[in-house]
Amino acid sequence: MTESPHSGLLGSAPTRRTLLKAGLVGGAGVAAGPTLWTRAARSAAPAAGVHLSYGADPTSGMNVSWSTAGSVQAPRLDLGLTPDYGLRLDADSVSSLRVDSVYHHVDLSDLRPGTRYYYRLSHDGGSSTRGSFTTAPEAGESFRFAAFGDMGVADDAARNVNLIRQQRAEFAFVVGDIAYADEGGMGTSRESQQHFGVWDEFLTQIQSSAAAIPWMTTVGNHEMENGNGELGYNGYRARFRHPGNGAAGGQETYSFVRGNVAFIALDGNDATYEYKRNAGYLGAAGDAWLEMQLAIFRSRSDIDFILVGFHQCAYCTNVAHASDGGVRDRWEPLFDRYQVDVVINGHNHCYERTHLMRAGKPVREAPRGSTVDTNDGTIYITAGGGGASAYPDVLPKMSYYTNAQGLKIPELTDYRAVGDATHSVAFFDAHPRDAQGRATLDLEVVASDGSKVDTLTIGRTR
Template sequence: MTESPHSGLARTAPSRRTLLKAGLIGGTGVVAGPMLWTQAARSAAPATGVHLSYGSDPVSRMNVSWSTAGSVQAPRLDLGLTPDYGLTLRPESVSSRRVDSVYHHVDLSDLRSGTRYYYRLSHDGGPATRGSFTTAPPSEEPFRFAAFGDMGVAEDAARNVNLIRREGAEFAFVVGDIAYADDGGMGTSRESQQDFGLWDEFLTQIQPSSAAIPWMTTVGNHEMENGNGELGYDGYRARFRHPDNGASGGQETYSFVRGNVAFIALDGNDATYEYTRNKGYLGAAGDSWLELQLIAFRARADIDFILVGFHQCAYCTNVAHASDGGIRDRWEALFDRYQVDVVINGHNHCYERTHLMRAGKPVQQAPRGSTVSTDEGTIYITAGGGGASAYPDILPKLSYYTDEHGLKIPEVTDYRAVGDATHSVAFFDAHPRDAEGRARLDLEVIASDGSKVDTLTIVRTR
């Protein structure tokens, strides 16, 4: 029996909320964003910069985002279980500062788990852009994801996009400094330091991967764009959509669960001592939200591992930025209390991994190729080799951290297990609990040239 094109889009008919957000009822599909968008004449340019992201539930929600070279007439997404589609949705569309591009977003809900969907992006007068994605399955099955930061637009960045495709990652967790459209990185840059067209180049660069798998991003210091709103995040918010369950109304903090792994995205700009532009804007409210997330995740029997991602480093020896005392002071005690398994950072353009840490000290050695239990401590990973210019690895034994006064305080770095200065991506394979009750995360770090940088087996028994 042939299934109708509508029957696989949801277990029930699309909800009123879905239809409303898609612009099918109760509105025009055009909403206020960083700048108002108005519909214009026909455009022959295709949709570009296609990128996906999970909603709060990867099993049933997906956001599809794309851009057009300017305002277009009747932008739309067609969706179906086959390339015959069957459902047409209108996007939320916003523009952004000093670019002609318009960014379009459709929030899909009530999707079937573990199901492949086909989509078509088009507008009046323009050719269609086609793609597909698969929602996460509900069952406990192994899955692979990628983690990195500091990508930019570069040859090594493009190589890493291809690497993510070849390695079969189900999604990417990107820990800030995305396109470097604001080269200043302190939120106070001059217009001569800004090239917002780089956002479109970046989105085009990642499309071979991001049009098929979600890219879950966090903000770094280079997302604080001077002139782009109170926090500098209006450019970021125009281009990305993430779960709306964070500590604020923005896109900077959120959480989601995939399989037996819980992910928490934080805004390191709120905690860092290095750059003070946005320091403390969430403050206690953000910390309370974080603690509630950690309490809830640790109480769930179906969650084994908790991964927290943000930009600035709690522990890194690299001379460029090294470690940030603000991160340690704000969040390390919470990570210890609720036994966060892995913290993933960027900022330093290198790869580095710590031994198992508790209360600021290494408590168990974790050399390359070993098996360790995060019941005993937290592993901090700097995965800043996404593609931006690499930083030299010259302070592996005696480095520094930035204190509350912005001073660089020397410290002996006995926490470092592995370091590497090449461009790379960290891949994790998550496995459910085996017959002996052990859940497992296999870490494999691969350089953009395909060589192996690091491996580690992480287990949890309680």
């Protein structure tokens, strides 16, 4: 029997579902969506802003996204276990508000776990862009990931992109305020306050990392772009692809499991009391989805840690935005009930970490360099030092939270364990259980200049 040119590329022979999702039927190239025809002057431009994201299962799914300077003919991805490739997949292409760029996406499924794949991006009449990625291995191996928010386009942001590469993170979890296309941040900006071309600058800035490892993003208040759809998210949706398994089937909420860690991405704009633009649009349906995910993950014997990421801060002393009573009221009871281990936020452009929290109070101290057990409580981290202008760390003994009426209510800050105003990235090393049944999640926060900001060993015993 003659071997198929596609055999060996995927974990099993490509299914019809896989080929349909990728724009192929029966192995022959057929466009999955509307074809975007080229303007000859732009057809020679190569792919730009290449970035990856996991599918719902990181061991077998990967999304590859890129842009071209305008509409092109037959945008495609070639995939293989070697640079000889062997499988060609057509892209799904979409445009976005007030930019000429077109954004292309290929959704890959049925890949082999722990396997390196080579890809080539091209279109008719254009030069190609090459890269590679590695799917997540089966459970049982340690891995490192990066977590941060509030990056933008800036020198400090570019330094953090290089830091992520130097630290050999296997993926990044980005908790909102990505490119700052909408400068106002409340979803009501005038046209003069919006710079949608900055998305392309941002994607170019991160390509050296994001073309090789997944960047899993969530929306922040600066992703609410006035005039860009009902929620203002059309610009974000045009540029990013995520698992699509969240509340209401959108791209803003989703979950995935990597090794022994479950990740849940939420939309803080839905819960915040600070901004009204998208508050409550998911509401009870979103909370029901969240509780279902938490219950499933906490019941699974192969999952040790649950990490939740969203933009607005549950606990932060920084006076710029401080804490948000909306996310506390909506989600903290669920985090307590299902013993969420770590919550990661941005919004305040600084780094801060709490002691272990239950029912709105610190229950165990967690000083820098210590070892804690999250069976006792949840650690809340503000990782907003991604690159946007840093907020000063004033070290207040009193801060505030925003209540349902939008008022700033003073409160003691006895929950604060560590704080720093330096641009930084939080790195986590997840380790499987040892012989005593104890798994660990080692936190190391590194400033853009390479200095250490914080360390903590987080343990959980089943």
